Amino acid sequence: MKSNLQQQEFSPTHDFARQLDKNDPLRSYRQRFFFPKHNGKNVLYFCGNSLGLQPHGVEKALRRELKHWREHAVEGHFRGDMPWMHYHKFLLPQSARLVGGLETEVVVMNTLTTNLHLLMASFYRPTKERFKIVMEAGAFPSDQYAMETQARWHGFDPAGAIVEVAPRPGEETLRTEDILATIERHGPSVAVVMFGGVNYYTGQYFDLPAITKAAHRVGAYAGFDLAHTAGNLPLHLHDWGVDFACWCSYKYLNSGPGGPSGIFVHEKHGNDPTLPRLGGWWGHDEGSRFQMKKGFIPIPGAAGWQLSNAQIFSLAAHKVSLDLFDEVGMDTLREKSLQLTAYLEFLIEHTNNQQPTTNNQQSPRLNIITPKNPEERGCQLSILTGSEGRKLFDYLTENGVVADWREPNVVRVAPVPLYNSYRDCWRLAELLGRFGG
Numbered sequence: 152m153k154s155n156l157q158q159q160e161f162s163p164t165h166d167f168a169r170q171l172d173k174n175d176p177l178r179s180y181r182q183r184f185f186f187p188k189h190n191g192k193n194v195l196y197f198c199g200n201s202l203g204l205q206p207h208g209v210e211k212a213l214r215r216e217l218k219h220w221r222e223h224a225v226e227g228h229f230r231g232d233m234p235w236m237h238y239h240k241f242l243l244p245q246s247a248r249l250v251g252g253l254e255t256e257v258v259v260m261n262t263l264t265t266n267l268h269l270l271m272a273s274f275y276r277p278t279k280e281r282f283k284i285v286m287e288a289g290a291f292p293s294d295q296y297a298m299e300t301q302a303r304w305h306g307f308d309p310a311g312a313i314v315e316v317a318p319r320p321g322e323e324t325l326r327t328e329d330i331l332a333t334i335e336r337h338g339p340s341v342a343v344v345m346f347g348g349v350n351y352y353t354g355q356y357f358d359l360p361a362i363t364k365a366a367h368r369v370g371a372y373a374g375f376d377l378a379h380t381a382g383n384l385p386l387h388l389h390d391w392g393v394d395f396a397c398w399c400s401y402k403y404l405n406s407g408p409g410g411p412s413g414i415f416v417h418e419k420h421g422n423d424p425t426l427p428r429l430g431g432w433w434g435h436d437e438g439s440r441f442q443m444k445k446g447f448i449p450i451p452g453a454a455g456w457q458l459s460n461a462q463i464f465s466l467a468a469h470k471v472s473l474d475l476f477d478e479v480g481m482d483t484l485r486e487k488s489l490q491l492t493a494y495l496e497f498l499i500e501h502t503n504n505q506q507p508t509t510n511n512q513q514s515p516r517l518n519i520i521t522p523k524n525p526e527e528r529g530c531q532l533s534i535l536t537g538s539e540g541r542k543l544f545d546y547l548t549e550n551g552v553v554a555d556w557r558e559p560n561v562v563r564v565a566p567v568p569l570y571n572s573y574r575d576c577w578r579l580a581e582l583l584g585r586f587g588g
């Protein structure tokens with residue numbers, strides 16, 4: 152069997168799913184994660200877009216730091232091969248490769264929404280003429296609240312300062328041309344274009360290079376919230392000229408609840424010490440940090456946005472997962488992801504087609520609202536269900552599927568290439584096919 156099959160070459164049989172698994176070069180990675188149990192068996196986990204599974208190595212990494220603390224206390228900052236004093240540096244190479252940045256352009260610190268505000272403090276400095284934030288309508292709520300309160304914080308009415316790009320009537324996702332036209336139309340009044348990389352609800356992956364270019368054409372900054380993108384799609388933030396970005400580590404990046412956030416600041420800004428920011432001692436020049444003198448001197452690069460000393464336990468868990476991603480590589484992951492998601496899409500559509508003949512009752516039509524074009528999505532598929540949507544979701548849950556439900560009637564499923572198998576997809580589709588039948 153070829154390694155990369157097209158939609159039309161898929162077959163709905165269980166044997167075919169087994170063959171796909173057999174030929175999957177990443178199949179062994181599944182064994183490196185803990186799956187919750189349902190009736191004594193592994194659940195069918197499709198919620199990696201919300202909280203990734205625990206990698207096996209995390210417990211050991213946490214124990215290691217507990218031991219270090221127990222045995223060295225304050226000296227732990229300086230001792231061992233990963234002294235806490237420098238801990239954030241041990242995550243830089245993997246983070247840089249993950250998002251396509253230089254090591255000096257990334258750092259892991261705080262949590263996502265906190266970082267979004269810190270970055271906006273530098274990149275959203277509105278004036279009377281240039282004060283607008285262009286964002287996607289239906290952005291993740293935290294991003295909406297962050298942008299709304301940023302506008303107010305600077306004395307602007309969000310109604311005028313925030314420009315949302317919405318889908319056209321009757322459509323579920325955004326058209327790139329509409330995003331670019333909106334940026335163009337508001338022109339010199341735009342301060343920042345702030346988009347999600349992948350929209351959490353529809354799973355749409357936006358054209359980040361095109362949006363960045365359009366923002367720059369009107370003299371605005373381009374920033375992205377990559378919560379649903381990091382670990383899901385290969386990124387080239389440096390080459391694309393993205394100004395800033397942030398992401399969380401607990402979704403696709405499997406680093407545990409409330410896990411730390413990564414940030415990216417392009418070197419053209421990171422190396423500019425005059426760029427205003429909110430500072431703290433951990434972002435201060437290392438050579439003079441402990442002199443406790445007046446005058447903030449930022450470390451060049453993204454590290455200069457750090458405030459506090461590193462959250463060692465969170466970073467230790469995150470490092471285990473980052474190392475896994477680094478071992479596999481985003482391009483290899485994406486290759487499997489493209490096929491895995493296409494396969495699930497094929498199976499869902501096949502289920503739809505089977506319904507009229509296998510089921511005389513009104514059955515829910517499973518309408519995938521995630522873009523069909525693989526270039527415009529990561530692994531997640533968002534399924535708009537009919538009036539029986541909630542019943543369908545509960546039925547899946549009772550049958551050991553972990554997916555998630557978004558009001559009013561969307562079921563989101565994310566086949567994650569690192570730990571989901573083709574047979575997981577097959578079993579999910581089989582359950583969908585049996586619902587109400």
Ligand SMILES: *Cc1c(COP(=O)(O)O)cnc(C)c1O
Binds near residue numbers: 264291294379399
């Ligand atoms: C998950 C998610 C968040 C969550 O933010 P936290 O600060 O980590 O709680 C924010 N924005 C987006 C786009 C998300 O997907």
